[in-house]
Amino acid sequence: MVESIPSLAALKRHIASLDRAPARDACARFATGHAPLDDALGGGLACGRVHELFGEGEEEGAAAGLALLWAQLAGGEAPLLWLRTQGAARVGGAPYGPGLAALGLDPARLLIGTMADDAMLLRAGIDALRCPALGGLVMELRGRAPLLDLTASRRLALAAEASGVTALLLRIGGAPTPSAADTRWRVTAAPSAPLPGNGPGRAAFALTLLRRRAGSDGQAWRLVWDRDRGSFGDAGDERHDDGRDRADAYAPLSGAELPLSAGRSAADRAA
């Protein structure tokens, strides 16, 4: 028993060296511009990590928009790559250049890859994450995506860490499974602050932090994208804010999400 302690320590050191645990505090972060969210995450989302965004089938516009905007914030002026499958392109519609430009994303800097299936998409995703010149990667997966298991997501996370490219996994209509993602979010569209004449206003998103590798989770935020400033703002600094309408739509939504993050399985946390 006495002899085994040094070997145990050596084994632990060995495992630690295999794990190559990155210095979490040192890694670069990109700020969204929404102060409460950035504060809660310690300065923003981590660059060179995998972030998962879950959205219902109905919410694909909001979820894809948020993923692209975050990828742009992470990558700055570098090109972005949006990987989709043929099935997604058939069901979800094609990316639309004028609409991208209207959100403040330059379509000339966006590459769109339409892959035959999920396996091809994951392979292409790993390749893309090994290319440090890329600004950000959005991978759109639909449904359960059984190929994206713990091993596959760990591979993505390692490739992202090595190159520093931020990966946003856009999961449309999927349920959270164990993964190596740094953060996991649920995204829905939020009612916008109306324009004069009751027209839909700037893009607004309701976010719930489902899981976070290092730190607390379960919080919910509402973000509004300000194209002219190029960052997210609080819903509060909108000019035509009507709090009553927002509260109506928002309260049942976050209430429904909270038990999910509190009562998740041990395996989920272990990932």
Next chain:
Amino acid sequence: MVVETVRGAMRLCSVDADALAIGLAPGMTLADARACEPDLRVFDADPHADQDWLERLCDGCARYTPNAAPDGAAGLMLDISGCGHLWGGDEALAADAAARLERHGLRVRHAIASSPEAAHALARFPGPPAPDEDAAVRRLPVEALGLDAADAVALRRAGLRTVGDLASRPAATLAARFGEEAIDALDALLGRGHRPLAPRRPRAAVRIDRLFAEPIGSTAYALTILEEMAAQAGERLAERGEGGRRFEAVFFRSDGLAFPLRVETSLPVRDAPAILRLMRERIDSLSDPIDPGFGFDMLRLTVPQAEKLAPTQLALEGGEARREDSVAALVDRLSIRAGRARIQRLAPRDSHMPEQAQLALPAVEPRAPESWLERADAAGEPDDPPLRPLHLFDPPQPIEVMAQLPDGPPHRFRWRRGLHDVARYEGPERIAPEWWRAKDGAIAGDGIGRTRDYYRVEDARGRRYWIFRHGLYGAEATHPAWYIHGLFA
């Protein structure tokens, strides 16, 4: 023998020498042929497969000359000017080519002549040996001119049996009776005109061949040799200040087949490891792997397309800057593995119709300097919300809409079996079809384009959609249909 269905009857379309010997000929019905000889071996005609096979043989003949082209349905034309001495004379080259083709079980007839037409005719109408080419051509029957069967019969009736008979007559009378084509064909056959050969492969900027004394049986070894050749090609390109946009490697198998591999890059390259990496990607993506068979006896690397590429800047710590890290290299890799059209870039297009306002172009093609940000419909005024959706459905998807007035804004709509209450809307934004192109703006199965009234709507849960009414109520349609055209972020 091969049969095809002509006007409802199975007819022979080509027969082999044994069948010809027992009196069968193309054009007979299969039933008649079976009556002559009961145990025939019959195959269905497949012209596409024949053409494909011929093209592969033609590619294989690139070992003799870069100018090779398929000739008709069952011939190959090789321009061997200046190539014969490499094989010990023109006759030796022709004999080698014939022997190589006969190994596939083909029956080969060949002829060498100073013009393509003469060679074509001499190979198809063999005759006794002649002292020189001109005499041989003059001895050919009039059918060798390739005229209509009726014209050939008319010539024979007039007592003109050979090309020589025809050549001794004045051209004007022939032209008056048989038309300009007869004179053209005669001139070409006698070598008076000059028609260049259209080779299957255009001439390449850089070409490197490697011949092996012994065929090599391993693809991996062939690839290491290809890397040496790529380095050599890179040096030659560097001397000219160019980089290749397309590379083609051909593996010539000793039995005459050739396997071409083509890769394309989005930016000019001359870096051997980068080229080889793309080649390996290409091999991985092949549905059936390259089969060395009895081994490759020759490799060829060509650069069909090259562009200016300035000498590369050396990185500070020594060595060239790593190209494989760039996004262009990523685009090349993904395009080769997944397919050329799968990695795309969006380019603006000048059109009012929303679905025609953009083009998705393959990202490996050189990018045109077009700016999205100057477009008025994209950005709008500062401080505006997005006026165009992030996702666009093409074609638009039909929805059921309830509106208080037939030409009023939508109140509630049903899409994908879900009911959406409109909480906010803005519109209509009226987009009329481009009248100078009446088909534009038509929805599938509808024929003609109508005016569209677009609304940006937000439902009670905050989801934003772009929907439109197709047709002006009362003027263009009595019950205008509604469609959903896009999703906003």
